[in-house]
Amino acid sequence: MTDTTQDLTTSSTPEGGGDREGRSIFSLLRKAEIDTRLFGMIMALLVLWVGFHIMSGGTFLTPRNLWNLSVQTAAVAIMATGMVLVIVSRNIDLSVGSMLAVVGMGMALLQAEILPDLIGFDHWATWIIALAAGLVMGAVIGGFQGAIVAYVGVPSFIVTLGGLLVWRGVAWAMASGRTIAPMDSTFQLLGGGSRGTIGATWSWIVGIVACVAIIVGLVNRRRQRSKYGFTLRPKWAEVALGAFACLAVLGAVWVINSYPMPERLAMQYAEERGLVWPEEGLIIPLGIAIPVILALAVALAMNFIATRRRFGRYVFAIGGNPEAAELGGIKTRFTIVKTFALMGVLVALAAAVQTARLNAAVSGLGTLTELYVIAAAVIGGTSLAGGIGTIAGAVLGALVMQSLQSGMVLMGVDAPLQDIVVGVVLVIAVAIDTFYRRRAT
Amino acid sequence: MTQVMNDRTPLVQMRNMSVAFGGVHAVDDVTVDLYGGEVVALVGGNGAGKTTLIKTLSGAHPADSGEIYIDGKLASIDNPRDAKEYGIETIYQTLALAENIDAPANMFLGRELKTRWGTLDEAAMEDATRKVMGRLNPKFLNFKTPVNSLSGGQRQSVAIARTVHFNARILIMDEPTAALGPAETAQVAELIKQLKAEGIGIFLISHDIHDVFDLADRISVMLQGQLVGTVNKEDVTMDEVLGMIIIGKLPSEVTETELETLH
Helix, strand or coil, X not given: CCHHHHHHHHHHCCCCCHHHHHCHHHHHHHHCCCCHHHHHHHHHHHHHHHHHHHHCCCCCCCHHHHHHHHHHXXXXXXXXXXXHHHHHCCCCCCCHHHHHHHHHHHHHHHHHHHHXXXXXXXXXXXXXXXXXHHHHHHHHHHHHHHHHHHHHCCCHHHHHHHHHHHHHXXXXXXXXXXXXXXXXXXXXXXXXXXXXXXXXXXXXXXXXXXXHHHHHHHHHHHHHHHHCCCCCCCHHHHHHHHHHHHHHHHHHHHHHHCCECCHHHHHHHHHHCCCCCCCCCCCCECCCEHHHHHHXXXXXXXXXXXXHCHHHHHHHHHHHCHHHHHHXXXXXXXHHHHHHHXXXXXXXXXXXXXXXXXXXXXXXXXXXXXXXXHHHHHHCCCCCCCCCCCHHXXXXXXXXXXXXXXXXXXXXXXXXXXXXXXXXXXXXXXXXXXXXHHHHC | CHHHHHHCCCCEEEEEEEEEECCEEEEEEEEEEECCCCEEEEECCXXXXXXXXXXXXXXXXXCCEEEEEECCEEECCCCHHHHHHXXXXXXXXXXXXXXXXXXXXXXXXXXXXXXXXXXXXXXXXXXXXXXXXXXXXXXXXXXXXXXXXXXXXHHHHHHHHHHHHCCCCEEEXXXXXXXXXXXXXXXXXXXXXXXXXXXXXXXXXXXXXXXXXXXXXXXXXXXXXXXXXXXXXXXXXXHHHHHHHHHCCCHHXXXXXHHHHHC
C-alpha cells in the first residue's frame, strides 16, 4: 500500500465542516481511527472521577472505592449492553426492573425452597440449576414480550410498560411478598461479596490474557485488511493504541489488587489455609469480583454479537431502515423477538448478581432499575431514534451513572439532590451528544 | 421481433395478477411478460399500480391472485428472500438502504459473507464492494462511512451495486433515475444497456417518456390498476404512448375526438 492511496482515502472520508483540520487532537485521533465519541466519554469520566476525588476529600480514587464501584456497576452494565440492541432496533424495554424481580424471585425460590427438598440443602448442582432456570425464564419472558411487539404489532413502549406492572405483581405473588433467603453458598459468589472474587493471581492472569487478546486482535485486523490492500492505521497509532489499552487493563488490575481483604476475612482466610496470623496482620488482595468478570465477559460477548455477527448487523439495519431490512430479506420480526429474548437473558444474569449480592430476593428488587439501564445506554451514545449505539458506550454510561451516585454518597449529598443531579446530567449528556451529532452530518 | 421472442420461453410471465387494498383494486388482472436481454417499461400515471405490480414479483407485497412463471415454471414468491432465490433483484425508488451502516454492509444486507468462524467477513465484503464500484462508479471511495453521509448519486450506486454483484437474471428498476443529475442518469442508462447485452431481463418503471423510448424494447401501459396494453417501441410514437397513459386505449382504438382532447 503506497502513501498516495492512503492519503486519497483519508481525505475522501466526508467529515463535513472545514474546521476539523484545525483541531489537532481530533485529527490525530481520526488518523488513528479512534472513536472520538468513546474517547470523549472516557475523558469525561476521568474528569468526573478527579472532580469527585477532590470534592470528597480524597476518598473517591482509592482502591477500596474503585473496587466497590466496579461491583456496583456490574448489574446495570450487564443489562445496558442488551438495552443498546433493543433501543438500536427502534424499541424500548421498560420492564427490565420488574423482570429482574420475577427472575430473581424464581431463582431464589428454587434454591431456598424447592431444590433443598428435591436434592438436599446446599447441593453442588443447586446454583447451576437455579441459574439455568433463571436464564430460561428471562429468555422466555423477554421473547414473549418481543413476540407481542414483532408479530402482534403493539408498540414496545406499551408492551413493556404493561410488563413493568405485570412482572412486579407476579414477583410479589410468587412469594406473597415474603423475603426469600438464604441463597445457595456457591450462588452467592456471583454477587461478589468478600468471597466472590478471584484473588490477585487470577486477576493478573485475566489482565494479561486481555492484553494478549488486544494485541492479537489488532494484528489480526491489520493482517485481514492488508490481505486486500486496504488502507491501514499508521503503525505508530497501532502501537500506541495497543500499548495504551494494555496499560489501562494492567493498571486497572493493579488498582483492584491494591484493595485488601478486611481484617476479619483475612483472618478467616489464613485460618482456612493454616497460615500463621502475624501481629501486623496480613494484606491479601481480593482481586477482581466475580460479577465484574461476568459483566466484562458479557460486554465482550455482546460487542462481538453486535459488530461481528449477522444478528447484530440485522439489528442495526432494522434500526436504520426497517423497510430496507425487510426488503433485504432479513427476518425482521424474528430478529426483534431475539433482541428481546437476549435482553431477558441479560436481565436474568443481572438478577443472579443482585440476589446473590443481597443473599435474598424481595419483590421490590430492581425498582426503577429500568430507568438506570436506559439512562446508561443513552448516556453511552445510543440514539432513541434507533440505529446508533455501541456496547462499550453503554458500559461506560453505566459507569458514569454509578460514579455519579457513589461520588455524591461520598460527598454526603442528600438522596433527593442526588436524583436531581443524575436527572440533569442525563439530559445534558444527551444534549451534548445531539449537538455533536448534528455538527457531524 | 415479437415473433422471434414468442418462440422462446419468457424469463418472467406474470399472469392475471391482482392486488387489492381494502376495496381498491391497485392491480386488476394484469398479465405481462419479460424475455432475457429485453427491457420492458412499465408506464402509467401516479397510482396506476406499476409499483404494486412489481412488488408482487420482488416479494415485497403478496398478490391476492395470479401466477408468476419463471422460465416457464410456476414460481412461489412470498417474500424478498424467495425472489432473490430466483435471481430477481430490485432497485426501489426509495433505494431501500439502511442509512446508518456503510456501503459494503448495505450491498450485502441479508446476504453477508462470513468467515470460517461464522463472523462477518468485513474485509471480503469491502473488497467485493470496491470491485463492483470500480466498474460502476470509480469515483466512489466512501466504503467506511454510513450511507447517510453520501450524495444521492452515490447512494444510487450502492443500490445498483447490490444488483450487479449478485448477478441478477431479472432486474426491477423503480424510477432508477428520479433522484439523479443528468450525468448520473446517463450512467444508469449506459448500465441498463450493458446489463441488457448480458442477457438480463429488465422491468423499468419510469415517468420519463424519453428515458422509456431510449431504453425500452416494449412498453406496458397501466391505468387505474389495469393493463391498457403492451406495445413494441418500434410500432408506436411517444404521442401514442401518452395517449395510452391518459385515455387508456390502444392507439388503434383511439378516436379522432379523443386525440383532439389530448392536444
